[in-house]
Amino acid sequence: MSIKLSKSDLGKFRQLLQVDQHELIADARLDPDSDGGPNPHDLYDAALAACKAITLLMYAEKAGIPLEDVQITIDRDSSEERSGKYHLQVGLSLKGKLDSNQLDRLEKVAAKCPVHKLMTTVETTITTTCEAIQG
Template sequence: MTIKLSRSDSGKFRQLLQIDQHELVADARFDPESDSGPNPHDLYDAALAACKAITLLMYAEQARIPLEDVHITIDRDSSEERSGKYHLHVGLVLIGQLDPTQKDRLEKVAAKCPVHKLMTTVETTITTTCEAIQG
């Protein structure tokens, strides 16, 4: 899978992201004029919410747990990001006729979604290649 990014014709910092057949927008969100989409931190945090929801729904279906829907809120505290601390608070709302054991199981499953693991336990290596083109 390759993600391709190009600068948008509209907006000073607006970027177009192409992921297979899907197109997303990212922007800097410094001011109302440059707020045409989520910023990169928003996309990072949103990946966690989406992964948790999908993981929970898939698990519940497979385990025959009567989970009807999942609502998730992510609250970010990035005030200490420059010193190496980035805190995300995840609020899970599980909708369905769940008994306490099922609720507890689903809460544990949510903590094991792949993006949660990437954010908390995996060492990520980034290799960048750079090419300059005369424009």
């Protein structure tokens, strides 16, 4: 799988992301007048929310838990990011006739979604290559 990025003609920092057949937009969000989309940090945090919701819905379906809907709120504190700390507060709102045991199981499952693991337990290596394009 490849993600391809190109600069948008709209806005100074607006970027177009192509993920398979899907298009997403990212922007720097430096100026409210030119806010063309979420910034890269927003997309990072949103990936966690989406992964948790999908993981919960898939798990509940497989386990026969009557989970009808998942709503997630993520609040970011990036005030210490430069010193190596990035804090995300995740709020789960789970709709369905759930007993306390099911609610507890679902909370534990949410903490095991692949993106959560990626953010907290996996060593990521990034290799960058660079080429000049004439024109």
